[in-house]
C-alpha cells in the first residue's frame with residue numbers, strides 16, 4: 001500500500017510458484033484442477049506453461065513420473081487437497097520405488113483448522129501422510145519461502161538416487177502478496193541439481209581386477225542405466241569389453257536388442273553360469289530373483305562375484321555380497337571403467353561367448369518359428385509379431401506396456417532399438433500406468449507412442465483416452481482383448497448368475513471408447529488388420545485405439561510370475 005500515485009508492484013503465491021518452476025526449466029504441469037489450485041492451472045497456462053489436465057490424479061502423477069524418467073528433470077503433478085492428494089500418492093510412491101524424479105504438489109486446507117481437527121473442507125494432514133511414501137516432503141507457509149521450497153523439492157528429486165518428492169501448499173499461500181521485486185529475489189535457480197558423483201579410484205581398480213579375471217563375465221543393464229543418459233559410454237563399455245549383456249525391461253534399446261552381444265535370448269543360461277556379473281543401475285530385487293537360488297544356478301551362486309555400479313551406497317549387499325561396489329553416477333563410473341580398460345582389453349574367453357551365442361541363435365530361431373505361425377484366432381505371439389514389425393520400422397516410437405501375459409510376451413517379442421523408448425510397470429509391476437505414461441511420452445518427446453495394453457490393465461486408466469483425444473496426442477493404444485484377467489474362460493463354480501472374478505464382458509469393443517471422443521477406433525481380428533491399423537496410426541499421429549481380439553484361452557495365470565501366487569502348484 002502506498003499513498004503516492006504510483007502503486008508498488010506486487011506479486012502473489014500463485015505467480016511465485018509459477019515463476020519458480022519456470023526459472024528452473026520446469027515448463028509442464030500434469031494436473032486435475034479443483035479447489036484450491038484451479039486458478040494456479042489457469043495462470044500457469046497464461047504464463048506460457050504447458051498444462052495437461054487429466055480425468056484422475058493418479059494418471060497425472062504417472063505422467064509426471066514418466067516425464068521425470070525421460071528428461072532427468074522432475075515431472076510436476078498438481079492436485080487438489082485430501083482426495084485428489086490421495087489419488088496422486090500411488091504415483092508418488094511408484095516414482096520413488098522406481099528411482100524416477102517427480103514432484104507431487106498438492107493444495108491443502110488451512111493448518112489452523114486441520115491441526116485442531118475442526119473439520120475443514122477436505123481436511124487432512126497431507127504432509128504427515130506423504131512423508132513415509134517419498135524421498136522428501138516439504139510444506140511452504142509463507143510466500144517468501146516458495147523459492148526455497150521449490151529449490152529443495154527439485155534437489156531432493158534429482159540428486160543422488162532420484163525419487164518422488166511431496167510439496168504441500170496450503171490454500172492461503174496462493175493469495176499471499178508481496179513486493180514483486182522482493183518476490184523475484186526470493187526465487188532460486190538451482191545450480192547443478194544432480195552433481196556428478198565420481199567413484200573412488202581404488203573402487204574402480206577393484207572392479208577392473210575382478211572383471212579381468214572373469215571366465216564367464218556378464219553385464220546387466222537396468223533402468224538406472226537408461227535414466228543416466230550415458231548411452232554412448234555404456235555401449236562402448238559393452239562393445240570394448242566384448243562381454244555378453246542382459247538388459248532389464250526398461251534398459252532395452254540402450255543397445256539395439258538385435259545386438260550380437262545381447263544375451264536376452266540366452267537369459268537363463270547366462271544368469272545360471274556367469275562367474276562375474278557387472279550390474280549397471282540394476283538392483284538385485286525380486287526381478288532378478290534376489291541374486292540367488294535356482295535362477296542363478298543354485299550352488300554356483302556361492303562362487304559368483306558381483307560388481308555393482310549404483311549411486312546409492314546403501315544398495316550394496318542388499319541381497320547378496322557385492323565384491324566390488326562402485327558407488328557413483330553411472331556416467332562417471334562407466335567412463336572410469338573405460339579409461340581403466342584402455343584400448344587393448346582382453347575379450348572374454350571364446351568358450352564362454354561362443355556358448356552364449358550358440359544358445360542365442362538357437363533360441364532366436366525357435367522364436368522366429370513361433371512368430372511366423374498364424375493361428376486361426378489371433379494369440380499373443382501373432383499379435384505381437386505385427387507390433388514388432390511396426391516398431392522395427394519406427395524405432396523412434398515409444399512403447400508403453402502393461403498387463404500380465406501382454407507384458408511378459410511383449411517384453412521378449414518386441415525388440416527395441418533406441419534408449420528410453422520402453423516404459424512399463426517397473427519395479428512394482430504396477431497396473432494403471434498405461435495412459436498416464438503414454439500422455440507424458442507424447443507430450444515430452446513429440447514422438448509416436450504405442451501402448452501395448454492388456455484389457456484388464458487398460459481398464460485402470462481407460463478414461464484418459466479422452467485426455468489423449470483432447471490434446472490430439474500421437475498415441476495408439478492396442479488393447480489385447482482376451483475377455484478377462486489372464487484369460488477369459490474362468491467359470492463360476494457355483495453355477496450362480498455372477499461371472500467368475502477374472503472374467504469381463506465378452507467381445508467388448510474398446511475401440512468405441514476412442515471413437516466416442518473423436519479418435520480413430522479399429523476392431524482387429526487378424527495380425528494383418530492389426531499391423532495395418534498400427535502403421536496408419538503411427539503415420540497419421542491421430543489418437544487411435546485398436547481392439548485386438550486375442551484367443552481367450554491363450555493366457556497363463558499371473559503371466560510369468562505364477563510362482564508368486566500363494567496357491568502356486570495347487571492349481572489344476
Ligand code: ADP
Pocket residue numbers: 097098099161162221222223224225227228248249250251280281282283284285287309310311312315328329330331426427
Ligand atoms: P531395473 O529394475 O531395471 O533392474 P532398478 O530400478 O532395480 O532397475 O535399479 C536402478 C538403480 O539405478 C537404482 O538402484 C538407482 O539407485 C540407480 N540409479 C539411478 N540413477 C542413477 C545414476 N544416474 N547413476 C547411478 N545409479 C543410478
Ligand code: MG
Pocket residue numbers: 454455456480481482483484485486487
Ligand atoms: Mg486379459
